[in-house]
Amino acid sequence: MGSLPREVFFVSDSTGITAETLGNSLLSQFQGQFVKHRVPFVATPDIAHSLAADITAACTDENVPIVFMTVMAPDVRDIVLNTPAITIDLVDYNLQILEETLGHRARRDRGLFHTIDDADRYRDRMSAVEFAIEHDDGESIKGLGLADVILVAPSRCGKTPTTMYLAVNYGVRAANIPLLEEDFLAQQLPEYLRAYRKRIFGMISTPQRLHQVREERRPNSPYSSLQQCSFEIKAAETIFQAHDIPYLDTSALSVEEISARVISTLGLSAAQK
């Protein structure tokens, strides 16, 4: 096959995040090289004409670009559809199905779900982010009672990115607490956490992955040794099982997936709904 990399455009009248995420999911089902371009905010015919010229310029006989598109306005959409590219329209056909089902016409105006934060949602996310910063890495145990979730894990298992993801994407108030040597030796949750058992979610990793991540921070230290990593993970599992706390091996998961599992396991209602 040895074919050229294929040009791919993710085109949206809003941020382009949805077109890009779904487009990448679909492309991940195929072999081949792709050169990807995200083109957000294609909201007027002028912008669309200029984009259409770029797409057309990228077309050759052997290589027709692929376009993933989430654009609501028909006049804008048609300009992109008229290029020689293969365009996967993620909107129009689905709107037609919904029109039939719901029995009335879609507005077809720009105004994607993501575009406007209503004041309540904004406030939830802002205060969740502030809460997460205040309660990162056991910084403060005051206010733990206000947490929607408390992530507990050995150091470097991914608590902090997950905490921030939950806060900024879902408005979930997340605190995170590292397990320490004294906890591993006692094989118990720290005393002050036990009252919040129902809101605790545990994280572990594999010894190999944890070793690798810790080595980057403190090379050749006892802290990052494979033996220490293995000990901490085993002890953390014992603690979680003893207190009946749900937990997850995060070593091969994305922050998105860890967050989704935390939310569905603890039955949190996400502000993003």
Next chain:
Amino acid sequence: MGSLPREVFFVSDSTGITAETLGNSLLSQFQGQFVKHRVPFVATPDIAHSLAADITAACTDENVPIVFMTVMAPDVRDIVLNTPAITIDLVDYNLQILEETLGHRARRDRGLFHTIDDADRYRDRMSAVEFAIEHDDGESIKGLGLADVILVAPSRCGKTPTTMYLAVNYGVRAANIPLLEEDFLAQQLPEYLRAYRKRIFGMISTPQRLHQVREERRPNSPYSSLQQCSFEIKAAETIFQAHDIPYLDTSALSVEEISARVISTLGLSAAQK
């Protein structure tokens, strides 16, 4: 019409974020009430059968549920497709188009883009989140030279959530710096920031919105008065224009949209690509 709220299911073999986001975008084009359920990790026929029973139970003569689905495996997908609900399959038809275009079969295995963080992407995001926490709200001006972007704005214009969103979703190293009274009076960027002008992105709000947000923090204070908010926004605009810094009124935008605009304006390459 006065019809019943319509049941909606977002069904995915992964996190369900894409099905939910695109589904909500499409539904936002219609009037009517929707009762929404996100159902992630539908990855086996067993789970799919149990979900199919729930969907079928939600069906009445007047109210057929709507399902938005991102499921790769045909055996799992078919179980959901066989319920009486209207199912919008966001995957299969698009995979068929891609198969024709690319000239080979899609794998159709679970393994969505989001599922696995490769080690590099994980490291980028982790270190970006740590950078963002260290450099939140002008906490530290050491290391500003390492920032991909420095958000500058009056207090409460949304710097912190945007900083965290950029870090955790895109692995972009973002710092944020509040403009202070002395900056407004001087109508100049603080001296130490000028070297980084090309990486600065400014944010403003409307006086009304800023007043409302600040009132929640410090009611009836000079800080939150409409007059002060109006003064700071005007002075911030003067500063941004004087230094030729791109800026945005964030008052009606979501964190996602602000972040996408920062990335496209500064030409940042997002780790999420």
